[in-house]
Amino acid sequence: MRNVCVLGAGSTRYGKLDDSISDIAAQASADAIQGAGISPKDIEASYIANVFGVADKQVHLGPVLMSTLGIPDRPSLSIESACGSGSIAFREAYANVAGGFYDCVIATGVEKVTHTGTNWTTTYFAYCSDFFYEGQAGASFPGLFASMARAYIEEFKITEEDLAAVAVKNHENGAKNPKAHLRKGITVEDVMSSAVVASPLKLYDCCPFSDGASSVILCTEEFAKSHGKYVRVVGSGRGGSPAALQGRERLTTIPSTKIAAKQAYEMAGITPDKVDFAEVHDCFTIAEVVDTEDLGFFEKGTGARAAADGRTGLNSDIPVNPSGGLKSKGHPIGATGIGQVAEAYDQLTGRAGERSVRGAEVGLTHNFGATGASCAVHLFARP
Amino acid sequence: MTPKERMAECARRGRFLAASCSKCSRTNPCTARFCPSCGSPDSEPVEMEGTGRVATYTIITVPPAGFEEHVPYAFVVMALDGSDLRISGFMAGISAPADLPVGSPARIAGFDERGIILERT
Numbered sequence: 037m038r039n040v041c042v043l044g045a046g047s048t049r050y051g052k053l054d055d056s057i058s059d060i061a062a063q064a065s066a067d068a069i070q071g072a073g074i075s076p077k078d079i080e081a082s083y084i085a086n087v088f089g090v091a092d093k094q095v096h097l098g099p100v101l102m103s104t105l106g107i108p109d110r111p112s113l114s115i116e117s118a119c120g121s122g123s124i125a126f127r128e129a130y131a132n133v134a135g136g137f138y139d140c141v142i143a144t145g146v147e148k149v150t151h152t153g154t155n156w157t158t159t160y161f162a163y164c165s166d167f168f169y170e171g172q173a174g175a176s177f178p179g180l181f182a183s184m185a186r187a188y189i190e191e192f193k194i195t196e197e198d199l200a201a202v203a204v205k206n207h208e209n210g211a212k213n214p215k216a217h218l219r220k221g222i223t224v225e226d227v228m229s230s231a232v233v234a235s236p237l238k239l240y241d242c243c244p245f246s247d248g249a250s251s252v253i254l255c256t257e258e259f260a261k262s263h264g265k266y267v268r269v270v271g272s273g274r275g276g277s278p279a280a281l282q283g284r285e286r287l288t289t290i291p292s293t294k295i296a297a298k299q300a301y302e303m304a305g306i307t308p309d310k311v312d313f314a315e316v317h318d319c320f321t322i323a324e325v326v327d328t329e330d331l332g333f334f335e336k337g338t339g340a341r342a343a344a345d346g347r348t349g350l351n352s353d354i355p356v357n358p359s360g361g362l363k364s365k366g367h368p369i370g371a372t373g374i375g376q377v378a379e380a381y382d383q384l385t386g387r388a389g390e391r392s393v394r395g396a397e398v399g400l401t402h403n404f405g406a407t408g409a410s411c412a413v414h415l416f417a418r419p
Numbered sequence: 420m421t422p423k424e425r426m427a428e429c430a431r432r433g434r435f436l437a438a439s440c441s442k443c444s445r446t447n448p449c450t451a452r453f454c455p456s457c458g459s460p461d462s463e464p465v466e467m468e469g470t471g472r473v474a475t476y477t478i479i480t481v482p483p484a485g486f487e488e489h490v491p492y493a494f495v496v497m498a499l500d501g502s503d504l505r506i507s508g509f510m511a512g513i514s515a516p517a518d519l520p521v522g523s524p525a526r527i528a529g530f531d532e533r534g535i536i537l538e539r540t
């Protein structure tokens with residue numbers, strides 16, 4: 037396999053956006069191309085992550101995007117893996133460059149759903165569950181993670197305030213991110229008094245519904261060297277879990293995260309303590325707690341306490357979600373995994389401004405689909 | 420009938436349809452077409468008592484379409500008695516965590532447009 041690099045990244049603001057799905061995808065892609073200092077003609081193939089294009093009357097986004105970028109003859113692949121679509125498209129792009137099929141490709145993720153309203157979005161997102169056992173029985177995504185949260189609270193005797201600390205920290209980071217959806221500081225008290233969505237999770241335990249797009253350019257190291265600033269992809273892992281929560285051995289861990297992380301760490305030849313920051317899938321506060329344990333930063337059962345003790349803050353033991361995470365930066369589901377890579381690129385090339393992790397050399401991204409039924413973990417390093 | 424239809428038919432009678440692996444004898448839900456332990460396609464159907472205990476649950480106040488009139492309701496994951504299998508489903512009439520401590524006894528009580536229906540016993 038060849039070394040693969042990320043050469044440029046672009047993102048729209050995340051939030052409620054007015055422009056169409058193809059416009060926001062084109063905006064992020066154009067920013068990535070220009071940021072990389074390449075011509076669109078350098079791009080040999082594209083990987084497009086999207087889940088609900090149907091909501092904005094545009095599926096088969098790839099050719100539409102390639103036409104807009106002036107390269108209609110380049111092949112594209114659309115990838116749907118629920119909320120993990122972005123990182124999984126990134127992985128396919130990575131594998132194709134590493135495997136020698138292409139020297140330079142683009143991976144773009146996009147979602148546009150907020151115009152459909154709370155009920156439509158809640159309903160359609162539930163189709164990402166194992167529908168026969170979960171969505172059909174009235175489970176929403178907040179409800180599925182709330183079920184994990186209750187199991188976790190029972191097993192490890194933590195409090196809802198401990199979970200709230202995750203949201204407070206992510207809002208603090210997101211307030212420093214000009215592209216974040218929810219840019220305001222909140223307190224544990226704000227979380228505790230927010231409306232219950234699916235007990236024990238409240239509004240401020242949840243990520244919002246967001247629109248947005250993110251895009252990155254992947255290429256060989258040889259190609260990268262003759263262009264702009266780049267970072268190396270040093271580890272890539274994928275994993276799966278039983279689609280329904282009921283089929284998992286434990287309700288307080290996500291097997292696909294562990295499988296993907298093990299592969300990525302082994303490929304990079306490093307252990308979790310060598311990671312300087314991590315962008316993890318915090319669709320709900322409980323998810324970040326479980327992720328930080330499954331990724332090997334904390335012992336099982338201690339992640340919530342660690343967050344409450346401030347060990348995951350911006351320049352602490354292991355900065356988690358310096359971007360603000362899904363919770364504050366927002367969660368346009370097809371874009372999120374690529375947005376995490378864009379954040380890792382910005383952090384490792386000194387473009388993260390106020391939210392920079394000091395002296396960061398190695399960054400991790402972790403993104404999953406549904407309740408972690410599919411997952412990808414990547415590791416990045418400065419060259 | 421597909422495995423899901425058979426699962427639903429059993430649930431209407433308050434029972435759970437498992438499949439006992441002919442090769443390694445692990446018990447799986449009948450919807451598994453190959454045994455997750457050993458990969459065997461061969462199994463014998465086994466009807467189990469649809470009783471168990473609440474493993475975890477949530478009470479939903481922001482519902483998906485079709486569930487508006489049921490709010491608040493619970494989505495419950497139940498551990499089945501006498502096995503390491505769990506089954507999840509819809510439970511009506513739960514409005515506060517005090518209504519349903521984890522570990523509460525429950526049972527399969529039917530199947531309709533809300534999927535597998537569970538109730539407290």
Ligand SMILES: CC(C)(COP(=O)(O)OP(=O)(O)OC[C@H]1O[C@@H](n2cnc3c(N)ncnc32)[C@H](O)[C@@H]1OP(=O)(O)O)[C@@H](O)C(=O)NCCC(=O)NCCS
Nearest residue numbers: 119153154161177178233239240242243244245319406481
């Ligand atoms: C929690 C939830 C039901 C709220 O619904 P919504 O349609 O986003 O709510 P609205 O747009 O009506 O927002 C109402 C207000 O709450 C704010 N808000 C919405 N979601 C928020 C969140 N998650 N955290 C903090 N504030 C939030 C909005 O900014 C808005 O404030 P404003 O009135 O000052 O503008 C919804 O965001 C949700 O289900 N989130 C989870 C998404 C999900 O499951 N993703 C997949 C995960 S795997």
Ligand SMILES: [Zn+2]
Nearest residue numbers: 440443454457
């Ligand atoms: Zn078997």
